[in-house]
Amino acid sequence: MVGFYTLLYKELLRFWRVVFQTVAAPILTALLYLLIFSHILQDRVTVYIDVGYTQFLVPGLAMMSVLQNAFANGSSSIIQSKVTGNIVFLLLAPISNFQVFLAYLLASVIRGVSVGFGVVLASIIFINISTFNFFWIIIFAVLGAGILACLGLLAGIWAEKFDQVAVFQNFIVMPMTFLSGVFYSIHSLPEFWQQVSRSNPFFYMIDGFRYGFFGKSDVSPMVSFLVVGIVFLSLSAVTFNVIKSGYKLRT
Amino acid sequence: MTAALEIKNINKHYGSFNALSDVSLNVREGEFFALLGPNGAGKTTLISILAGLCVADSGSTAVMGKDVSSDYLEARKKLGVVPQELVYDPFFTVREMLTIQSGYFGIRGNTDWIEEVTSGLGLQDKMDENMRTLSGGMKRRVLVAQALMHKPPVIILDEPTAGVDVELRRGLWKFMKNLNSQGHTIVLTTHYLEEAEVLCERVGMLKNGRLAALDTTQNLLKRFSGIRLVLRTKKMVLPSALNEYLLEVAADGEWVFRLSDYSEVEVILRELRRVEDEVISMVLREADLEDVFFSVIKED
Missing domain, CATH: 3.30.70 (Alpha-Beta Plaits)
Structure with missing residues (x-):
């Protein structure tokens, strides 16, 4: 187990060394979104009666930060190691494939959740936010981060250059996040787009996460939990097997 | 006695290019062995297969009797590899790199051994410097130190003296000889044939992915004398x-x-x-x- 802990520690140290870039910067970005959107839209958009738009926005932005950073951590760590060649140290080490998967997964989840936690904490300074059920908040944050961590690892393993990771991030992760209801409730969409949103797993992560804050959601949190849980387990299985197969890592 | 390295009928191709064709050889425990061949002969591919960095199309390899694919965790514990490329992790200092490397192999702390290896390699003044700031020669020494962190019985060095100045080359030779005399099996690839002649008891030569010669250095010299x-x-x-x-x-x-x-x-x-x-x-x-x-x- 020492090998596993060492890899996890190394991965945590890696993003902690550049904490301004990996944690502080995304928190600031989320706060800027919050400032601008809430200023413009506070009195114009009502999503749930008795929840102001600014309050509504906070969990969405926090979850968006969780997802983007969980993705960024896994993908950037792997692609950097591949491009600089130091992934060889890991490939030579007697650490089981499952432990490698788990260490990368956990490091990414920890970074994602830390940033999300930071966004909520920073928001509390300016905005009055209540929590309805802490359990659901944690569950969806962790599972959502886990899903994006897997996607990040897959992207990092698949990509051969940094810009291929950027393609994955900008053309898949970003659209799916923005179209999942970070800034709105899907009930405000036309029927067709509501249906499209329901096929986006990101929607369930954000909807379930938001339920933890307000006790209100577009779909039942149990349904969201089921969808997010199944997606997480499936992607974990895929990612573990890709690592085990040595795809693009062991030629 | 178990062979330190056992390579049986290894084949590996990339597309239509045959990197290795039916290569078989054993390296005995405690031997100092040179693997020679021109660029593209398949030396690095063979080493990569032994290290599990690369998967052979057919054949089998074992390190100290542990199969590289079916018993990969045990095989990796027995092997230390110094890669040819000067790779490093820019986030860490020399000390951190070596501590992390030890941890990868299940060893906590390891401070005494880190101290001993780094002073043997002349790295003691660089311990708290970031890897990025080191010269090429110093990075090479760190790579050697990394490969030794878990005191592996078998050490493979892929062109350890490429691009290294004369002083460091002699220093590395002395260091490798010392390791060998302590019982470590050492396999070396090199372009400096003088190096193989001075250090190695036995030589294997690869040519176009095939083993073209395999004999003691003395016999080869006699044969072509x-x-x-x-x-x-x-x-x-x-x-x-x-x-x-x-x-x-x-x-x-x-x-x-x-x-x-x-x-x-x-x-x-x-x-x-x-x-x-x-x-x-x-x-x-x-x-x-x-x-x-x-x-x-x-x-x-």
């Missing part, structure tokens, strides 16, 4: 009587003759006098591993 006479003359027209002595025409046009005895020098000179040619330059030397290497590589 003789004296080399390198000549440049005024006319540079080879008398037909000297054809049988000519080994090759060097890149700069000089004749390289292979002689079995010093007395044959006179035969060559007599023949040149007969055709009224004159010697401009002449070098006479014993055959070395480089001659063996070229003979093997040129053989069909």
Whole structure:
């Protein structure tokens, strides 16, 4: 187990060394979104009666930060190691494939959740936010981060250059996040787009996460939990097997 | 006795290119072994297969009796690899790199051994410097230190002295010899044949992915022994009587003759006098591993 802990520690140290870039910067970005959107839209958009738009926005932005950073951590760590060649140290080490998967997964989840936690904490300074059920908040944050961590690892393993990771991030992760209801409730969409949103797993992560804050959601949190849980387990299985197969890592 | 490395019928191709064809060889425990061959002969591919960085199409490899694919965790514990490329993690200092490396192999702390290895490699003043700031030679030493963190019984060094200055090269030789005398099996790939000749008891030569020679350094030298006479003359027209002595025409046009005895020098000179040619330059030397290497590589 020492090998596993060492890899996890190394991965945590890696993003902690550049904490301004990996944690502080995304928190600031989320706060800027919050400032601008809430200023413009506070009195114009009502999503749930008795929840102001600014309050509504906070969990969405926090979850968006969780997802983007969980993705960024896994993908950037792997692609950097591949491009600089130091992934060889890991490939030579007697650490089981499952432990490698788990260490990368956990490091990414920890970074994602830390940033999300930071966004909520920073928001509390300016905005009055209540929590309805802490359990659901944690569950969806962790599972959502886990899903994006897997996607990040897959992207990092698949990509051969940094810009291929950027393609994955900008053309898949970003659209799916923005179209999942970070800034709105899907009930405000036309029927067709509501249906499209329901096929986006990101929607369930954000909807379930938001339920933890307000006790209100577009779909039942149990349904969201089921969808997010199944997606997480499936992607974990895929990612573990890709690592085990040595795809693009062991030629 | 278990072989330190056991390589059985290894095949590996990339597309239509056969990187390795049916390569089999064993390296005994405690041996100092050189793996030689021109660029693209398959040395690094073979090492990568042994290290599990690369998967063979067929055949099997084992390190100290542990199969590299079915028993990969045990096999990796037995092996230390110094990669050819100067790779490093720019986030960490030398000390952190070595501590992390030890941890990867299940060893916590490891401070005494880190201290010993780094002072042996002359790294003690660089311990708290970031890897990025080190010179190429220093990075190379860190790579060697990393490979030794778990005291592996078998150490593979893929061109450890490429691009390294003379002082460090001699230092590394001494260090490797020392490791070998402590019982570590050492496998070396190198382009400096002098290095293999000085250090290694046995040599394997790869050519186009095939094992072209495998013998003790002494036997190879004996087999290809003789004296080399390198000549440049005024006319540079080879008398037909000297054809049988000519080994090759060097890149700069000089004749390289292979002689079995010093007395044959006179035969060559007599023949040149007969055709009224004159010697401009002449070098006479014993055959070395480089001659063996070229003979093997040129053989069909």
